[in-house]
Amino acid sequence: MINIDITKQLHGSDGFMDLDIKLNINEGDFIALGGESGSGKTTLLRVLAGLEDAKGSITVGDKTWLNAKESLSVQERDIGFVFQDYALFPNMSVKQNLLFVSKDKELAEHLLEVTQLSSLKDRMPNRLSGGQKQRVSLCRALMAKPKLLLMDEPLSALDPAMRSKLQQEILSLHKEFGTTTIMVSHDPSEMYRLSERVIVLDKGKIINDGNAKDVLLKTQGSAKFSFEGELLDIIKVDVIFIAIISIGKQIVEVVITKEEAQNFTIGQIINVSTKAFSPNVT
CATH class of the missing domain: 2.40.50.100 (RNA polymerase II/Efflux pump adaptor protein, barrel-sandwich hybrid domain)
Structure with missing residues (x-):
């Protein structure tokens, strides 16, 4: 179980607003996080990752990530983060990008095979397509076998056919690893296809929370x-x-x-x- 009870002042397009989130998430859930731009979605991911500070508490299982006395560093939190801009190391090959996270060569080979990247494992990032880079980014995030996988609009820059393909790969990897996943998305079909639960933010507050069909239909x-x-x-x-x-x-x-x-x-x-x-x- 992940328990989140945080507050943080944000500067939005309409001035200051408070990010005020109280959430309980079951282990292994796939959560889609929706809402207008500037509603606090990305900030919530960054707070969970330890990239931004906040007041309140975050507990994951029996481990405290954030409370009034301490805040674990990014390295101490058991997370994987998939960014919209891939964030790959340009001077490392596909396989080297994965092994930088963990030296588990067997896991790296398995992830490359599942995402159909095995033939590209020695290629440098600048010789990959957008869809291939995003698959490498996803594999690298899973190399540490994280308890929590965070994805910030990971497929928004891809064409519809590639988005559909990667959605299936994300879902299959989520199920295989049993990772708790939180994904920011603006695409209702993507949210419906992937998530078990959709949470909608508006001006830093949760305004809707339920299964995908009830929230999106x-x-x-x-x-x-x-x-x-x-x-x-x-x-x-x-x-x-x-x-x-x-x-x-x-x-x-x-x-x-x-x-x-x-x-x-x-x-x-x-x-x-x-x-x-x-x-x-x-």
Whole structure:
């Protein structure tokens, strides 16, 4: 269990505000952290990492990371941090970047194999694509087998196809290592796909906290429309099948037939159209 009870004064776009966070997170959870820019998401990650100070307390299991008397250094906290800008050592090869964290060659080889980087292990960062650099960054963060993995919009600079691929790799590694993960994201489909719990901040305060479906789903009646979206999930409720679809920056649910549920594939781009209140999904 991770217990967070912290306060910190921040200077936002509208002047000073207080970051005031009280959270309990179960071990092994995947948390998506959302909210507008300047709401305190990145600062919260940095406080957890020990990169910024704050008042209050942070305990991870039976170990205290922060209280009124002490604050553990970054090196003393059992964390991995994946930055948006990769932060790789430019003078080290892919494998050397990993072994800098830990000399566990077997683990390094395993991570490179899982993320399909084995053939690039001797390549320097300046010869890698953005997606490859992000995979190296993720592997390096996991080399220390951290209790807490922090990710600050790690996929925001990548194209949609690469984002989708890395999302699956992040999820599989999260499950394999049993790491507690907190990820900042502005992408509702990414949050829905990866997280078990979504926490939304606004002006330093938690304004929403719940499972991804309850927090993200925004289904409203509408007039005639036709949109393309990505099929995220199909849920069966009694005898009804419901498609969860990402359209733009929103996630909606649409009732579909049993035949449609059998024919559709998760991740498929589908068309959602309606006349009055009778949607058709094709």
